[in-house]
Amino acid sequence: MSSPRQPGPAQASPSATGLAPAAPVLLSAGGAEVSVLPGEGCRIGSLRIDGTELLRTESPAQYGYGSFPMVPWAGRVDHGRFRNGQVSHQLPVDPGAAPHAIHGTGVSAVWRPVREATSATSAAFYTDLADPWPYPGRVTQTFDLRPDSLTVTLAVETAAESFPAQVGWHPWFLRRLGGHGQPARLDFSPAWQEERGDDHLPTGRRTEPRPGPWDDCFGMPDGVDVTLTWPGALELRVTSGARWVVIYDEPEDALCVEPQSGPPNGLNTAPRLVTLIDPLEESTTWHWRRLQES
Template sequence: MLHLEAGDWRLTLQPELGGTIAALAYQGRDILRPTPPGATSPLETASFPLVPYANRIADGRFTVDGIDYHIPLNMSDQVHPLHGLGWLSGWAVEASDPVSAVLVHVHEGDERWPWAYRAEQHFTLEANGLRVSLSVENRDSKPMPAGLGFHPYFPADGTTRLTFDAQSVWLSTADLLPTKQASADHFADWSTGAAVARDTLIDNAYDGWSGTATIETADDIVLLAGEGTPYFHVFMPPGLGFYCAEPVSDLTNAINRGAPTMLAQGETRTVALSLTIGSGESH
């Protein structure tokens, strides 16, 4: 565990468990869902990084530069590989001080992902909140497709509301691959704010996201901002007491939906997430 502290903020990191956030608290209140003691899966943590791809790749199959690839499943209960490799790998602590840390994950290229890369997370805790950047550098001789994102879990109860603007939402197949676009208010009118406690599942990507969102709880107004993340994936499972609001660089299965973002050897792609406390006015 690695502990950072600035003002009213406390951040705990778990480099060895997928480079994850174990807890983020403001004035002693959990901003992210805290990781339970003894947790062994990144799915139990407060947040994990998505690298070198975000969300699902259909059947693990894709073609890049005329070469067909097939990567294996990385979770036994899923039908598509998802979320990349970073969350299932240990990260090294390259640097740290009381208010910041740099975590590094290096992949040499294998059947799970054919390209070699280096990923970095930079955590900075300040008096007004947390900023974390996530980057991936292609260290392979061949151009590499790359997608990035964040998978934070937020606590939810009957008072929690989420507000954000987007152009549309992608409806999905039963195995959670996007199929067609619908109006952004298809599930709820998030532009004016809506409750996150729901009776039915939402697990969908919002397109044309403005890059900001507001989370209203009984105690705080949390401002979420993404950089380099035009998509906003929302995961709201009924009755579990949490939801996920995920800034991501690409749509689910982007590598099979047209031209993915490609990195030349030595090229880097970066995204960022900020969580701060608002002044009391909603988004």
Template sequence: MSTQETTDGAPGAHGVRLVAPGYAELTIRPDDGCRISSLIINDLEVLRQGDRYGSFPMVPWCGRMELGQFRSFVSPHKEGEGSSRTGEVRHQMPVNAPPHAIHGMGRDLAWRTAAVDEQSATFYCDLTDPWPYPGRVTQSFELTDDSLKLTMSVETHGDSFPAQAGWHPWFLRQLGPTGAPVQVAFDPAWQEERGADHLPTGRRIEPRPGPWDDCFGMPDGVDVTLTWPTQLELKVTSGAEWVVVYDEPEEAVCVEPQSGPPNGLNTVPRLVTPINPLEVSTTWSWTRF
């Protein structure tokens, strides 16, 4: 890979860099799934580095999808192979976390740049094969001295289809070589019981202590606080009602706001229609100690 440096607000070999003077720098890789490859606050990198890490969009589904399959419904005149008499069609996505499909396709696509300036940027990609419905995903980034707002929308170019959207950030457990481990605080209304197959069973249970690789319900909106003592407090908020918290890895903690639970295309499908696109946003706001 070229060692060319990224210029502020412009695509480069290492991505698009946004800068809030003096406090925060954000690097986005539209060529690599439109993931955030770096977020530096007060000279401290807060995201785990590496091709699979940073923070990536989950779209058009979030988390695991059972056996890589989801159902949709068609009018009788559109029924074909694989359809039932009720108009149900079962679609098969690539199984990339056997036996399931995980985290959607958006993170594997090259996104196109719609607009960029010093502190904001917008990118888009088209949903194509193997996703069975034509559509477009747009993601925007707005950086300030003390916050980052992310917004994602999913539109259809034709038929309605079920979809989800969310984000999968890998926050470093420790900032810098001498920093204390991060503390995670949140107050969910329930926890989705996780089955042996790592999918929600459909039962809502009282939240249990970690470690977690679990989905939680927050009907008033996601609100999770990460605190690195003496260094930084960062709040992840969203109007979305579900969040997955994954704190099993030694190096990082994931706090994933999303528009539905894992396997939600099958259990609580949200249709994207020509007059009702899916839109979800999250804000990361921080206070420096």
């Protein structure tokens, strides 16, 4: 359910506050350092713990590095088509995920700071929804760094008409820290696995979780809770109030743990309406602890 592609249409829109697009922002707390790249889809470009990088930081593919927000949908949309009530819409089909649209428009947008200054440990950015998304609205993403955790929050608001939406995050965690050592171990206990069809979309049937490798969506009705352990080095726990998580661990050098507010193709199968009085907001927290060599 993950796939690289060439960069899509940008979403930059005039700033309501007059602020220019933000340069990369570095947050630090204790031994943790986070680089946020507002000009590259407001992704986390780097996460270092005591100087050790946890994320894949480079890729020729727009979707292949850091940790980027998926908004206003997450994963694939069937042939790029979705409905809002009786109105049908067509999103651009992604060449790398044909015949589907994938991962939202936020990753193609230039985001702007919500306020002039950021603190050493927190920052907030926004982008206005625009073509090819058919509804006006605003997405805000905030980052809150502490010495042992990072919390990221996405909020989607409509400017007028209600519309279905999803949010999620797509991090690329390194399989081996520093390119050496033992590979990361992944532990989680999903309630079900979404059966994946030949078209890479959930069929609508839920099955018992199956062994990996995965490019699959899992249900966690009590909230996402997945732990990555680099033996003798670091443990990182990914949590979220979201009820779905996509695990993509097929690459040799990285693996992805993607909390999502709905399953792939959820605009069609599990629509969550954003209204003037009910915006969509979701958070994810990465909490880490250092491990001692045995």
